[in-house]
Amino acid sequence: DSGVTQTPKHLITATGQRVTLRCSPRSGDLSVYWYQQSLDQGLQFLIHYYNGEERAKGNILERFSAQQFPDLHSELNLSSLELGDSALYFCASSVGSFTGELFFGEGSRLTVL
């Protein structure tokens, strides 16, 4: 158990809909990272928050947004969903803003029908 909690574990929705994925980092970790894992593209970095502030953005679509709250949990919002958004979405946390060792949650599997 990495100590990182993600909900929901599975989510099935329709195209055009909006979903929110939630992540609670390990106790004491200030950084939260979101990654998308699809079969053909491996782990793609989406966004990094450190202590409530956005630190880096990767290949995150404009339809996607994220935030980190004062209690350090984070949410990834995916809107206007398309079939191609179906993937595993991982949250990871680390102690500082330097990546070093990332502790991953078990992921949220999103299926868009």
Place this chain on the structure above:
Amino acid sequence: QQQVKQSPQSLIVQKGGISIINCAYENTAFDYFPWYQQFPGKGPALLIAIRPDVSEKKEGRFTISFNKSAKQFSLHIMDSQPGDSATYFCAASYGARQLTFGSGTQLTVLP
């Protein structure tokens, strides 16, 4: 330049054999090279990591070999066991930047 290229995509090894997974990078600024192990239904977990000031790091049956001039690094799993069957990701980063992951290698160790 941010890419990390990983091969092979899949690997089948007999129990007791050596598993070798290779990664190559272009960005010479990379200064941290971890390997992550992912079991089905789980998130990736750090297995072993190396920095470019050493050419090899060993932890138990797992060894990272690093070739700075060739911009390549590899994971060697000695005496591979069925319990090692998982997907392995190499990654790289520099400074405070996020990890860039390779595409993954699905390892199957036959009993």
